Amino acid sequence: MASVPSPMDSSYTPELLSPAGNWDCARAAVAAGADAIFFGMPRFNARLRADNFTEADLPELMSFLHKHGVKGFVAMNTLIFTGELEDAERQLRMIAEAGVDALIIQDLGLAKMAREIAPGVELHGSTQMTITSPEGLSFLESIFPMERAVLARELAVKEIERFGSVPSTPLEVFVHGALCVAYSGQCLTSESLGQRSANRGECAQACRMPYELVVDGVTRRDMGEVRYLLSPQDLAAVEMIPDLVKAGVKSFKIEGRLKTPEYVAAVTRVYRKALDAAIEERRAEITTQDRYELEMMFSRGMSTGWLAGTNHPYLTHGRYGKKRGxxxxxxxxxxxxxxxxxxxxxxxxxxxxxxxxxxxxxxxxxxxxxxxxxxxxxxxxxxxxxxxxxxxxxxxxxxxxxxDEKLESEIRRFWQNAKLNEVKAGVRFAASGKPGEVLRITAECGGRKAAAESAMPLQAAAKHALSEATLAEQMGRLGDTGYELEGVEFSVEGECHIGLSELNRMRRVLVEELGAAGGTTSHATTRVSYRDLMPERVREERTAELSVLCRTLEQVQAAVDREVTMIYCDFEDPRRYKDAVAMREGKSKILLATPRIVKPGETGYLKMIERMEPDGLLLRNLASLEYYKHRSDLKRVGDFSLNVANPITARLLKEHATLDTLTISYDLNIGQALDLLGGAPPEWFELTLHQHMPMFHMEHCVFCTFLSKGTTYKDCGRPCETHVVHLRDRVGQMHRLMADVGCRNTLFNGRAQTGARFFGDLRATGLSKFRVELLDEDDLGALRAIGAYQDFLSGRTDAETLLANVTAFEKLGVTEGTLV
Structure with missing residues (x-):
C-alpha cells in the first residue's frame, strides 16, 4: 500500500493539479508547470463529454508524464452499479498495469475494491464523496486509508483549517474553474428531470438555466434581468493560495476537463506562479495581465467561491449563466x-x-x-x-x-513550442571483481536493475589502475539517455586494469537493459476479486412495511393517526423535533433526520438531535455516521444521500457504521435496484416508493440572495420562515424550494415520483421496506397519501388504482421518474 504522507509534513511539497480532457490539454498542463494532471477514461468518470483517454493511450500518456516529472491521476469518480463491478475491476487492473499514480473515486465500494485489488495505486477520495467535515473524513479513514481527500467546494479557509484534527490525510481543494451550485455527489437534478445523472458524468447543467421566482403563489415581475437564480460565478482563488497553504492544503486543483488546452495552459501558469511564491513565503506578483488571461480564457464572472466565507449575492447574482469574459x-x-x-x-x-x-x-x-x-x-x-x-x-x-484571438494564439504557441524539461532518472552503479576474474557492474534505478560483465578478465595493473573516480567518470557519461549518475559503489579488489572502451561498452549495455529513462513502472495487483468483497445474500420473507417521512407536525400527526410504525421527521428547525417525539403513540416510532450536510463545527446539531431521545435516526452524511456509530441503542437508517448503488458499498456501511437499514440510491433505475437487491440481503434495504425528488441541495441560499438585502443568515431577515417559494423552470414546471437548519436550500421536483408499477418486482426480491416522503401536504393531504399507499401495500388496491389516486391529489402531476 502506498504510504500516506502527513499533511503537516514540510517535506510534502504542495502540488498543482491541472485538468486534461485530451492529449493537447495534457501537453499544455506539463508545459505550464503542473505537478500532476487528472483525466478520465470513456467509462466511470464524471466528465463523459470530455474527449478522455482510451485504454491504448494510457501507457504512452504515463510514460510522457513521468518523463517530465508529472504524475497522472485517473478519475473514476462516478457511482458504480452492481452490473458494472466486473468491468470496474478490469479497469482497475488495467490502470495499475499502466503505472497510473492515483485514482480519484466517489463510490465507496469502488474505493474498497481499489484498495484491495490495486494497493500500489494511490486512492484519492473525490469531492463527489461530499467530504465536508473532519468527522466525515475520520469515518472514511476507518474503512480504507486514503492518500488524498478532495474537500467539498463549499468550505471556507477557516473551516479547512479545522481538518488538522485528521493529520493522516493530505487535503486537496479546488482553486479555479466552474462551481456546481449543488454539493457534489448530492445533485439529482439531471437524473430527476432527464435520467442523466450527475453522479454518472451526464450533468445537463440545469443550474445554468433561467428560472422565475414565485413567492406565495405570485410570480416576481420586478427582477429585471435576474433570471439565472442558481448559476454561480466561476471560482478564481489565486489571491487565496497563501492562506490555503497555511491551512494545510497539499494539492491545488484546477477544474476544466471540458476546456481547451489554451485554458489549461493559461490558468496553470498563473497558479504555478502563485503557488511557488506561497511555498517560498514571498508575495506573488499576480499582474493585471494574469487576471485578464484568467478571465479571458473562460469566465461567468470571477469570485473566491465559498473560500472567503459566505456571501450569497456575491457568488450568484443571477444575471447570466454563460461565459462572459x-x-x-x-x-x-x-x-x-x-x-x-x-x-x-x-x-x-x-x-x-x-x-x-x-x-x-x-x-x-x-x-x-x-x-x-x-x-x-x-x-x-x-x-x-x-x-x-x-x-x-x-x-x-x-x-x-x-x-481575444491574439491572446489565444500566443498561449497556443507557448504550450506547443515549450521546451519541456525532462526529469533525469538517477541511476546507481556497483562494480566488483579482482585480477583474473571478469568485472561485474550492476545498475539500479527506481526498482529496475541491470547487470553486465566485461568481455575479458581483469588484468593486474602496472599503471592506471581502475579507481572509483574512473568508474564514476565513465559511468556518468549518460548524455541524452534520460539518466543521470546518482552514485557508484566500488568493490574491486587489488590493482586492476580495464580499457576505457570496455567500460563504455558495459555502460551502454546497462542503459539498454534498464530501458528508456522515465519509463513507467506497473503497480502490482492482488488476486482479490470484487466477488470476494460482496456480502453473503440471505433472504428472509417479511411482510411489507410502510414508513413515512414528514416535514411538519401536522404530517406527523397524520402518520400517527394512520398507525404508521416508522415515522421519519425532517424539519427545517430541528428544535421542533422534541414536539414530534412527544406525539408518538402505539406502535409508531419516531426517527429524526440529520441535516444533509454537516460542516466543521456543526456537530452541535447532531448532539441536539441526540438529546431529543428519538427511537432512531435517519443518517444523511459521513459525519453523522461517525458521530452516532456507537449508539447501538438507537435504530439507524442510512439515507439516499449516502449513495448506496452496489452491494460492496452496502456492506461497508452496514459493517462500519453499524446501520440497521440502507436507503437505495435515487440514481438507480428499477433494473439497477433489482440488481442491487439480488446481490445483497434484501432486508438491509428500504426503497422510497413515493416522493418529490430533492434535486439541488445547495449552500447557496436563494431566499437570502433574491428576497433580502442581506448577505448571510445574520442579516437576511430569514424570509424562508415567512414565504412559500417555488422556482418555475423553462417548461413551466413549478419546483418547491425549502431551507434547512444550516440555511442550505433544497429544490424539490414539483412532480411527485411513484414506483407503484414496480412494486411486484421489488417484492419478489424479498424487499419489504418501502417509504413515502411527504413534502408540503396539509393534514388532509397527508392522510390521503398515507392511506392510499397503505391500501396498496396491503393488497386492498392495485397499482392502477393507486396511480389514479396519487394523480388526483398531486396538484403538479406524477411521474415514474428515475425508476424508469
Missing part, C-alpha cells in the same frame, strides 16, 4: 455600426476581438460579434458580416469581451 463598459452612444462606451475599463480592445451585448434579455437571444475596427473612442462593427441587428443596440446596454 471581462467587462468593457456600458454603451453611452451608438449610431449605425458604431458604439461608444462610458467609463470604459482598461481591458485591451482591438480589431478581431469578440464581444457580446448584454441588454438584460433572454440570453439565448443576445447578440455577439467581432470588432471590425477601433477608431478612437468608437468601436466599429461590419455592417454586413457582423450579423448584428443594430436597431436592437441601445445606450445603457453592457458590453463584455468574449474572445
Amino acid at each position: 471581462p467587462l468593457l463598459g456600458k454603451i453611452k452612444a451608438c449610431g449605425g455600426t458604431w458604439i461608444e462606451l462610458e467609463e470604459r475599463t482598461e481591458v485591451p480592445l482591438k480589431a478581431g476581438d469578440g464581444v457580446v451585448f448584454d441588454a438584460g434579455e433572454n440570453r439565448d437571444l443576445e447578440q455577439g460579434a467581432r470588432i471590425w475596427k477601433v477608431e478612437g473612442e468608437r468601436i466599429v462593427f461590419h455592417r454586413t458580416y457582423s450579423g448584428i441587428n443594430f436597431s436592437r443596440i441601445k445606450p445603457g446596454n453592457t458590453l463584455y469581451k468574449t474572445s
